[in-house]
Amino acid sequence: MSTQREHQEQQEHLADADVPAVLVLEDGRSFAGQAYGAVGRTVGEAVFSTGMTGYQETLTDPSYHRQVVVMTAPHIGNTGVNAEDMESARIWVAGYVVRDPAIRPSNWRSQGDLGTALREHGVVGISGVDTRALTRHIRDRGAMRAGIFSGADARRPVAELLEEVSAAPLMVGAALAAEVTTAEPYVVEPAGEHRYTVVALDLGIKGSTPALLAQRGIRVHVLPATSSVDEVRALNPDGVFFSNGPGDPATAEHEVGLLRKVLAAELPFFGICFGNQLLGRALGLDTYKLPFGHRGINQPVLDRRTGKVEVTSHNHGFAIAWPTATDTPVDSPFGRVRVSHVALNDEVVEGVECLDAPAFSVQYHPEAAAGPHDAAYLFDRFVELMESRPSPASVDDKERGDAPA
Incomplete structure (x- = not known):
């Protein structure tokens, strides 16, 4: 990757930090953060993944279709992304939740930045979230529907966002x-x-x-x-x-x-x-x-x-x-x-x-x-x-x- 591309991706990452985002669970609890990946809105089933590595394989696993994946490991994106670790032709997760995204990747196999890859695949994500508290909440209450809203959508009333989350289809009965x-x-x-x-x-x-x-x-x-x-x-x-x-x-x-x-x-x-x-x-x-x-x-x-x-x-x-x-x-x-x-x-x-x-x-x-x-x-x-x-x-x-x- 060229130095110019690395500089561009770092600037995009810093720009994301200025874009507000909010995660809303179907039981009404919400978590504020910053946009990570594409800006917009998405809904799906909130689930957590305990893997400290292998986030790219998780993202490209079709089994995660229609799921908002919460990463329990605090630092995500450190090794970037590459073509070799793709498990399918695209990123399948409905949304992505992390605590601290890497400012820049640092790995000899890296061919790009994770935040940029999420944007390119249209995946709406959120960073700056207390994923430990979120994971404990899901463990206590069970997997539930969730929505990520960033940019202008993040400024809408939470009650209005909750209605959108509650209207999302359940995983039970889903033929995917x-x-x-x-x-x-x-x-x-x-x-x-x-x-x-x-x-x-x-x-x-x-x-x-x-x-x-x-x-x-x-x-x-x-x-x-x-x-x-x-x-x-x-x-x-x-x-x-x-x-x-x-x-x-x-x-x-x-x-x-x-x-x-x-x-x-x-x-x-x-x-x-x-x-x-x-x-x-x-x-x-x-x-x-x-x-x-x-x-x-x-x-x-x-x-x-x-x-x-x-x-x-x-x-x-x-x-x-x-x-x-x-x-x-x-x-x-x-x-x-x-x-x-x-x-x-x-x-x-x-x-x-x-x-x-x-x-x-x-x-x-x-x-x-x-x-x-x-x-x-x-x-x-x-x-x-x-x-x-x-x-x-x-x-x-x-x-x-x-x-x-």
Whole structure:
């Protein structure tokens, strides 16, 4: 980056400090600050992320669509932004809340300033907020709708702004996969020898996921969320993958129906995050909204198969409701199912495994973008599942695949 560009971005940052902004929560509490990023107004669900690093991966994760993300780490923007760390083609968050934005980035990989990137993507943000107090408020009251208003909008009466926040749609009942999925199928070729072919249903997929599959010799066909079973069958896959994504899993009837056909065909399946919730619903389990969700890159999870504790990356506001004690398997239309992973902070189900079908899923992000790499073994576990079934099964409309949830 040229010195002239750096000077321009610093001047824009200083100019933002003179533009008033206010964050208004749906319960009436408000926080005053300064504009950060685009100037204007935005609404969404207020959630907090505990990651001290990896803010660019968070911003470009489609799972954060329609969410106002509060960063608990006080200093944001220190490492700037770069093209390599983008997890998708755009910034997806509805709004961004930070305490102390960096005046200038300082990192050898930096190709630009975070505040400038937010402006270029039209993301309305706010800085100068006591994010510790805001996070404690959300933890006490639960995730709620919020609005960020800057410039002229920040001078409007708070009561008027609150009406706008209260009119925003809730996350419960929101069907968002179709808003973030790829418009057209695409292929990520394997690195080295081709071993397996996997269909990945894009519910809000991050770029790191097909890349990690490709590193294991897998050709990945990424398909839109609206894809049919015939489109999956035509690719003759060795396995099927369902990605992370935003929204309420109870709305994903088409995707759950497709997954039931995959399970009926005994085709190896691996799902993460939203894909985990959809596997639960395909197995006849319910899902529910967490009070404030799990977000960040420091969440401890127990793998019950190995007894090891993993530090993992999370972004989910919904979870699978287990009908009994989580150490007790339950029956499903596709055989017995057990809880394979559990969150150690609150005992939330973080993974399920079919005991009579080749399928498993986890609620967190083993692609670790950003985050620790403790859970990368799950991609190898998926490969092992496909190795145990070398001949692709035929995906069809077997009767039990159409069983109700």
